[in-house]
Amino acid sequence: MNSEYTQAELHFRDEVRQFLREKLPEDIRRKTLLGMHLTKDDCVRWQKILHKQGWAAVNWPVEHGGTGWDATRKSIFETECALAGAPEVIPFGMKMVAPVIFTYGNEEQQHRFLPDILASNVWWCQGYSEPNAGSDLASLKTSAYRDGDHYVVNGTKTWTTLAQHADWIFCLVRTGGPQEKNQTAISFLLIDMHSPGISLSPILTLDGYREVNEVHFDNVRVPVENRIGEEGHGWTYAKVLLTHERTNIARVAHSRCQLQRARELASATPDGSGTLMQNPVFAHKFAEIEIELLALEYTELRTLDAVRTGQAPGPESSILKIKGTELAQSIDELHAEIAACGGLPYVPWQLEDDFEGDKVGSDSAINSWLRYFNNRKSSIYGGSNEIQKNIICKAVLGL
Ligand SMILES: Cc1cc2nc3c(=O)[nH]c(=O)nc-3n(C[C@H](O)[C@H](O)[C@H](O)COP(=O)(O)OP(=O)(O)OC[C@H]3O[C@@H](n4cnc5c(N)ncnc54)[C@H](O)[C@@H]3O)c2cc1C
The missing domain is CATH 1.20.140.10 (Butyryl-CoA Dehydrogenase, subunit A, domain 3)
Known part of the structure; x- marks a missing residue:
């Protein structure tokens, strides 16, 4: 692999540097360089500045508003942002659920969710792990039974990062019966965090801050139209999302x-x-x-x-x-x-x-x-x- 940048790539790097010099707010830069926890407002403010520049979604295809950059440009951009003290984009919407929506979501879901993710108008969190389902994720117990045009969701998710700020959660739920094979009984639901029946319990992390939570679902009604793809196929979408998550980590x-x-x-x-x-x-x-x-x-x-x-x-x-x-x-x-x-x-x-x-x-x-x-x-x-x-x-x- 050639490690030398081309003239065009060097020009792009200068453009990124200039943008960061002019647009990265000083208070956010200082906090990031000091490794301090950023507020929701800090994160959203920065992501909206990126959006205005057209640089919010580096991993999305162009037709959905992504940059369409190749690997070198993405790497230049991420490096310059890190060196300048720009915060990393909160991944749950932009880098995790969005690729699932633009790959497996229907057109209505793409129109409904992607623009707000791109513009950082909504904050997402990830509802995968449960108190007894982490490494063995497929043994998750949060249930969703059908009641007309809705699912009724019951259970608890845990370690849910920054759920205290979230407007939406993408959730793995069990829609199949207990005798059904795990991997065909799981569905992928998008759930409005403001729905009646959702409550949070904070968990303090080792550094002394509130970064994660338990999220409890007590008869939460979720419209069937919020399910991504087929019922019982959620495990496939969940695994694709995890590859995006791991690359990002x-x-x-x-x-x-x-x-x-x-x-x-x-x-x-x-x-x-x-x-x-x-x-x-x-x-x-x-x-x-x-x-x-x-x-x-x-x-x-x-x-x-x-x-x-x-x-x-x-x-x-x-x-x-x-x-x-x-x-x-x-x-x-x-x-x-x-x-x-x-x-x-x-x-x-x-x-x-x-x-x-x-x-x-x-x-x-x-x-x-x-x-x-x-x-x-x-x-x-x-x-x-x-x-x-x-x-x-x-x-x-x-x-
Ligand atoms: C700070 C933080 C933030 C997180 N944020 C989120 C989030 O936003 N959303 C979300 O859904 N989850 C989140 N998680 C959960 C995370 O994905 C799980 O903690 C992780 O998958 C491990 O599961 P567990 O905690 O249940 O540990 P366990 O599965 O109980 O594992 C305990 C230990 O046993 C080992 N182990 C287990 N099974 C095997 C095996 N088969 N082979 C070898 N070793 C094994 C593990 O490596 C681990 O060391 C977060 C976790 C942390 C710590």
Whole structure:
């Protein structure tokens, strides 16, 4: 694969840089670079700016409002956004349910849902996992029985990221009887989160923030027209969505940006008579990660090329998920090592604009530990890394 950019690609990179310089709001940039949690308003504000520029949907085909960029342009765009401190697009609408809707949804559903996703007018969340169905997702119990023109949904979803902001949830539900095979008894429903009978219980994550929730359904009525595709075929659509999710979790551009930041910090951190970056043990670890990240970048480019025309990535997305999250966590560990005991007074809320009181420890040390704690999740969500290894064994290696 040619790693040199063409003149046209360099021109595109300049265009992206200029756009980011002019349009990325300073308050959002600062929060993102500090690794702070963004509010719903921050995320939506940025996504609407991208939409105005026509750059919100990098993975959609042009006919639905996507950019139609090839893999190199997508990579340039993601890298420049990460380096400039632009937030990542919230994936649930734009990168996860939208490809399912434009691939398997009917025309009415495409007209009804896609424009609002593109314009970030609605916030989506993902209702797959349940208290007793995570890795073994097909054993999910949330039921949907038919009552005239509606399904009546009962059950509980868990670990539902940012459901507290959501207007809609895409949900896997059991429409088949208990004796029916799991994979033919599951349907894919789009459910309005404002429907009567839906309630949330917050779950605090290791970093101390509310990022995930339980979502309870108590006789929630959902119009049959909100079902994607055929009844009982939801498992097929669910798996396609997961390949998009896993490709997205690789976050190569984000890791590259964090690695660059680690180099800057380590170069300014005293260690013996030199700096931490000059410490051979640290430098060795750093170099190993840098090389692996470069290799991952090429793998990602190959996968993204396959999605150029709106196709789903293949099971190779599991490789991206494993390597991407392992590397991201290794980079977090480098940051934690640089911050060392500077991160012990863990008071992340002192990074907030409205914090009143005396600050303890440096912002960058707290930020490093905030990221470290938060990102323990990445080898679990989207299907744990152990499960991805099982998928690679079966679907890629044919074992
Ligand atoms: C922060 C966070 C956000 C999330 N957001 C969402 C969301 O928005 N929507 C959503 O639907 N879900 C979400 N999830 C759920 C996530 O997809 C599940 O946690 C994940 O699939 C694992 O399921 P589980 O938690 O039930 O663990 P379990 O399935 O109970 O697994 C426990 C451990 O056993 C291992 N294991 C299980 N089965 C096997 C096997 N066959 N072979 C080898 N090892 C195995 C797993 O790797 C894991 O280490 C989120 C999770 C987290 C942590």
